[in-house]
Amino acid sequence: MKLFNTKILGTGSYLPDRIVTNDDLSKRIDTSHQWIVERTGIHQRRVADLSKGESPSGMAKEAALKAIEAANLTVNDIDMILLSATMPDQAMPNTAAVLQEKLGITNNCPTLDVNAACSGWIYLVPMADAMIKTGLYKNILVIGSEMLSSFNNWDDRNTCILFGDACGAAVLGRAGEKEDSRIYSSVLTCDSTKKDHLTLMAGGACKRTTHEILNNNEQWMTMNGQQIFKAAVTTMAAHAEKVAKEAELAMEDIDWFIPHQANLRIIEAVGTRFNIPHEKVIINVDKYANTSSASVPVALDEAIRSGKIKRGDNLLMAAFGAGLTAGAICLKY
Numbered sequence: 001m002k003l004f005n006t007k008i009l010g011t012g013s014y015l016p017d018r019i020v021t022n023d024d025l026s027k028r029i030d031t032s033h034q035w036i037v038e039r040t041g042i043h044q045r046r047v048a049d050l051s052k053g054e055s056p057s058g059m060a061k062e063a064a065l066k067a068i069e070a071a072n073l074t075v076n077d078i079d080m081i082l083l084s085a086t087m088p089d090q091a092m093p094n095t096a097a098v099l100q101e102k103l104g105i106t107n108n109c110p111t112l113d114v115n116a117a118c119s120g121w122i123y124l125v126p127m128a129d130a131m132i133k134t135g136l137y138k139n140i141l142v143i144g145s146e147m148l149s150s151f152n153n154w155d156d157r158n159t160c161i162l163f164g165d166a167c168g169a170a171v172l173g174r175a176g177e178k179e180d181s182r183i184y185s186s187v188l189t190c191d192s193t194k195k196d197h198l199t200l201m202a203g204g205a206c207k208r209t210t211h212e213i214l215n216n217n218e219q220w221m222t223m224n225g226q227q228i229f230k231a232a233v234t235t236m237a238a239h240a241e242k243v244a245k246e247a248e249l250a251m252e253d254i255d256w257f258i259p260h261q262a263n264l265r266i267i268e269a270v271g272t273r274f275n276i277p278h279e280k281v282i283i284n285v286d287k288y289a290n291t292s293s294a295s296v297p298v299a300l301d302e303a304i305r306s307g308k309i310k311r312g313d314n315l316l317m318a319a320f321g322a323g324l325t326a327g328a329i330c331l332k333y
């Protein structure tokens with residue numbers, strides 16, 4: 001069977017207009033700009049406005065159009081949509097189906113939502129790669145679109161300072177015969193023994209949103225920050241090392257490391273563990289905070305558009321999230 005190599009054909013991203021600074025938050029909760037910057041590296045975050053169409057599918061439309069344009073394709077060249085959203089537009093239809101309509105795609109391509117929390121986009125890339133490699137699909141839109149503000153308790157200083165809204169998109173397709181682009185290696189895991197460290201239990205089938213839930217303030221996410229912090233550092237570092245090794249690349253062969261943007265201290269600790277120089281790490285957590293599965297594709301898109309990442313560069317990407325899900329990918333862009 002003929003196998004194809006997978007190439008990132010184009011990327012795009014969307015950030016809501018509204019900026020919420022640390023000082024804005026300190027007017028509502030007992031916190032300060034200094035505390036947030038020292039513990040997380042975050043200066044501000046973006047917050048979506050539904051009245052401006054900034055839903056998960058609405059943000060995805062804007063990011064996807066940029067990615068499709070960058071790929072030199074038209075919307076009907078997309079033959080599958082894979083979309084990661086921790087909180088979708090609604091339970092059904094899936095957000096990817098809503099996006100298909102918003103993009104004006106008329107080819108009836110399959111649409112699928114995935115929830116692996118912050119690892120969602122990283123989970124989808126190897127899946128898209130497998131389908132492109134075997135020729136099952138040709139151009140797959142892979143999206144992470146996240147509206148964390150919809151389940152972020154703005155009165156809980158333990159969580160609300162950390163998160164923001166955004167969307168990142170990439171079109172994955174076949175590399176040409178003479179091109180080097182390819183996905184070298186990937187790893188995906190989930191350690192469910194740590195699943196209780198980051199949860200949103202209400203709103204699903206087991207715990208419907210009732211008046212009692214709302215009265216008890218149970219409609220928000222809860223988090224054990226320190227446990228997540230430790231697991232994030234060890235898992236991301238181990239996964240990054242594993243995919244680099246499988247790709248037969250030494251650390252000096254990696255041009256750019258694009259980690260999940262959860263906390264600057266986590267990013268720095270991971271970088272130190274597997275010895276990647278600071279100048280090779282893409283960071284935007286200061287501007288956007290943790291945008292869950294949008295974080296890696298947004299950082300990727302910005303680094304490509306700013307000219308940092310160039311064709312032929314070796315990229316290493318890693319993420320972790322509720323579950324605890326985690327994953328890493330090594331590829332030639």
Ligand code: COA
Nearest residue numbers: 030031035039118157158161225226228229262263320321
């Ligand atoms: N402002 C001011 N003080 C705060 C605060 C805030 N926003 N949040 C917590 N504090 C206080 C705590 O109440 C605690 O006070 P105490 O010592 O009087 O009890 C103190 O600051 C230290 O809290 P601690 O939880 O030990 O801080 P930390 O250094 O672990 O930082 C996080 C907290 C949440 C920033 C950090 O644990 C973290 O980033 N974890 C990972 C979270 C994550 O990435 N989640 C997403 C996964 S995809």
